[in-house]
Amino acid sequence: MGLTIAQKIIKAHMISGEMTVGSEVALKIDQTLTQDATGTMAYLEFETMGLDRVKTERSVAYIDHNTLQSGFENADDHRYIQSVCKKHGIYFSRPGNGICHQVHLERFGKPGKTLIGSDSHTPTGGGIGMLAMGAGGLDVAVAMGGGAYYITMPKMYKVNLIGKLNPFVTAKDISLEILRILSVKGGVGAIIEWGGEGIKYLSVPERATITNMGTELGATTSIFPSDEITKAFLEAEGRGEDYIELSSDPDAVYDKVIDIDLNELKPLIACPHSPDNIATVESLKGTKVDQVCIGSCTNSSLLDMLKVAALLKGKTIDPSVSLSISPGSKQVLTMLADCGALSDILASGARVLECACGPCIGMGFSPNSAGVSLRTFNRNFIGRSGTADASVYLVSPETAVAAALTGYITDPRLLGNMPEIKMPESFKIDDSAVIAPASEAEAADLEVLRGPNIKPFPEAKPQEDTLSAELVLKVGDNITTDHIMPAGAKILPYRSNIPHLSQFCFGVCDSTFPERAKALGKSIIVGGSNYGQGSSREHAALVPMYLGVRAVITKSFARIHIANLINSGIMPLTFKNADDYDKLNQGDKLTLTNVFDGMDKGEIILKNETTGEEFTLCCSFTERQKAILKAGSLLAYTKVGE
Numbered sequence: 058m059g060l061t062i063a064q065k066i067i068k069a070h071m072i073s074g075e076m077t078v079g080s081e082v083a084l085k086i087d088q089t090l091t092q093d094a095t096g097t098m099a100y101l102e103f104e105t106m107g108l109d110r111v112k113t114e115r116s117v118a119y120i121d122h123n124t125l126q127s128g129f130e131n132a133d134d135h136r137y138i139q140s141v142c143k144k145h146g147i148y149f150s151r152p153g154n155g156i157c158h159q160v161h162l163e164r165f166g167k168p169g170k171t172l173i174g175s176d177s178h179t180p181t182g183g184g185i186g187m188l189a190m191g192a193g194g195l196d197v198a199v200a201m202g203g204g205a206y207y208i209t210m211p212k213m214y215k216v217n218l219i220g221k222l223n224p225f226v227t228a229k230d231i232s233l234e235i236l237r238i239l240s241v242k243g244g245v246g247a248i249i250e251w252g253g254e255g256i257k258y259l260s261v262p263e264r265a266t267i268t269n270m271g272t273e274l275g276a277t278t279s280i281f282p283s284d285e286i287t288k289a290f291l292e293a294e295g296r297g298e299d300y301i302e303l304s305s306d307p308d309a310v311y312d313k314v315i316d317i318d319l320n321e322l323k324p325l326i327a328c329p330h331s332p333d334n335i336a337t338v339e340s341l342k343g344t345k346v347d348q349v350c351i352g353s354c355t356n357s358s359l360l361d362m363l364k365v366a367a368l369l370k371g372k373t374i375d376p377s378v379s380l381s382i383s384p385g386s387k388q389v390l391t392m393l394a395d396c397g398a399l400s401d402i403l404a405s406g407a408r409v410l411e412c413a414c415g416p417c418i419g420m421g422f423s424p425n426s427a428g429v430s431l432r433t434f435n436r437n438f439i440g441r442s443g444t445a446d447a448s449v450y451l452v453s454p455e456t457a458v459a460a461a462l463t464g465y466i467t468d469p470r471l472l473g474n475m476p477e478i479k480m481p482e483s484f485k486i487d488d489s490a491v492i493a494p495a496s497e498a499e500a501a502d503l504e505v506l507r508g509p510n511i512k513p514f515p516e517a518k519p520q521e522d523t524l525s526a527e528l529v530l531k532v533g534d535n536i537t538t539d540h541i542m543p544a545g546a547k548i549l550p551y552r553s554n555i556p557h558l559s560q561f562c563f564g565v566c567d568s569t570f571p572e573r574a575k576a577l578g579k580s581i582i583v584g585g586s587n588y589g590q591g592s593s594r595e596h597a598a599l600v601p602m603y604l605g606v607r608a609v610i611t612k613s614f615a616r617i618h619i620a621n622l623i624n625s626g627i628m629p630l631t632f633k634n635a636d637d638y639d640k641l642n643q644g645d646k647l648t649l650t651n652v653f654d655g656m657d658k659g660e661i662i663l664k665n666e667t668t669g670e671e672f673t674l675c676c677s678f679t680e681r682q683k684a685i686l687k688a689g690s691l692l693a694y695t696k697v698g699e
């Protein structure tokens with residue numbers, strides 16, 4: 058039987074396990090990336106495990122999320138990360154050099170290699186044929202130390218692109234179309250391979266937009282073949298030697314095949330507050346817009362920015378709209394400046410922000426009260442922009458420009474002819490903002506610089522055979538890690554200070570949660586389906602653990618979050634019968650007995666002491682996961698194993 062692209066890479070990197078859907082496989086990881094919002098914790102974990110030099114082929118630490126320095130906290134964390142990188146063999150991409158995924162694609166990614174990153178949009182690397190996955194910081198720390206990365210062997214989906222996109226219809230619209238078809242949980246447990254005739258018209262940045270947003274489907278990752286287009290991109294980056302050809306076998310077998318006819322596709326828009334709440338732009342025409350943001354790891358490539366500049370050239374944005382543009386990398390910004398496109402952007406009245414995540418994670422540029430914001434980003438979860446009552450819509454750069462010019466949601470096809478964009482044959486290469494680590498000999502004497510914002514890890518408690526605890530919080534379907542552990546300018550600087558962060562846990566759902574959970578000392582959370590979707594932030598597990606949460610019971614979980622829960626010693630359990638969800642209420646006293654025996658059997662009995670009812674909960678822990686839960690956390694387990 059033939060293999061898919063992902064199966065070929067998995068096979069070449071498999072340390073143990075079997076390529077049977079649902080079973081655990083351990084993978085050798087070639088490259089890692091971190092960003093600063095998850096990185097500080099990941100490097101603290103790396104140090105705690107007593108690891109010395111990284112064992113990967115390439116590990117890079119990016120500073121792109123917490124670039125707002127309104128106090129000492131972020132600056133101290135940057136300094137910590139820079140010093141830890143120098144000592145332990147990690148390349149350090151300075152603030153201003155760009156968004157991790159954009160820079161990694163430009164400078165470091167390689168087809169056929171494995172990459173894990175402490176950021177959920179790491180699958181951006183799938184645009185050049187990498188097996189690139191988001192992971193919790195602790196898993197990235199382990200991989201940096203040479204340890205395996207464990208995944209549940211996913212199903213294989215194939216999306217065939219038929220035909221060619223019409224003008225003003227873009228890769229972003231393809232991403233929104235697949236979200237319309239599959240929803241935010243439609244990709245859970247699957248790797249999505251993109252193919253068909255239509256891919257030959259898609260450049261690497263366009264492919265990367267699609268694999269980036271595959272994260273919103275809940276997919277393990279998304280991947281394109283590595284072909285002549287990949288080769289041309291790598292050559293333009295001066296990295297022709299990194300190219301290898303990669304495609305699926307003609308007789309590869311897929312669990313699901315979806316066709317998308319590009320000729321039929323229209324400009325699409327994701328409405329508040331979920332990336333799969335899709336409508337056509339046409340159907341929302343005339344909606345007043347207050348703010349437009351162009352950038353983020355989804356749409357900040359040179360190609361995106363040149364299109365935006367060409368559409369803005371000679372025009373002025375509507376006086377009622379505030380427009381921000383964040384180029385994805387220093388390379389993009391420099392090339393925009395060199396060719397004059399940056400002047401066209403500035404002349405239109407846009408505000409140019411630094412090459413960073415910025416508004417995407419609520420680090421500045423929050424909309425006005427009840428404002429409407431159109432963003433080329435990948436997430437529009439409630440409150441993420443920093444304004445609780447804002448309505449955020451996700452669109453392509455072309456649709457964003459149409460709104461900035463008119464002040465209303467406008468079909469970009471009404472902008473006239475799409476100017477022809479010529480991509481340069483080679484990109485401007487300047488890696489001076491990437492600082493190489495010290496040699497092993499020099500590293501021994503180097504000091505790691507820590508600021509006062511770095512607080513000790515919360516101590517995890519081993520799971521017990523009987524768990525009696527109160528149901529402290531009951532939430533619904535599709536709870537994101539932004540609900541569990543919000544981000545934004547006021548909270549993000551405290552990513553290395555769990556006690557401080559804990560005050561904001563579940564703030565958008567119930568601001569009394571932290572206090573109530575702390576008072577109980579031991580508690581259980583109940584959720585609906587796809588619990589923990591979105592960001593990879595392990596803080597969404599570490600903080601509940603700090604607050605005493607011992608188990609989370611749901612209809613289903615998102616992939617990265619379930620791993621983060623186990624790593625933090627919290628038991629993820631699912632209802633055997635989904636209707637039992639309705640039989641539990643906040644405040645109920647719950648007991649799980651014979652937990653250890655139940656872990657082995659895959660079924661644990663839950664007794665609701667308040668109502669007297671009993672239900673069966675399911676779990677499928679591997680031996681390694683059971684040992685982690687019994688030790689209390691992955692860190693404790695790793696130490697025990699020493």
Ligand code: MIC
Nearest residue numbers: 094095176177178592593594
């Ligand atoms: C996000 O887009 O939500 C983030 C911020 O990049 C996160 C990482 C984080 O929370 O630090 C992600 O996608 O994993």
Ligand code: SF4
Nearest residue numbers: 178353354414417418
């Ligand atoms: Fe940064 Fe936004 Fe991309 Fe997350 S989704 S990495 S916050 S640009």
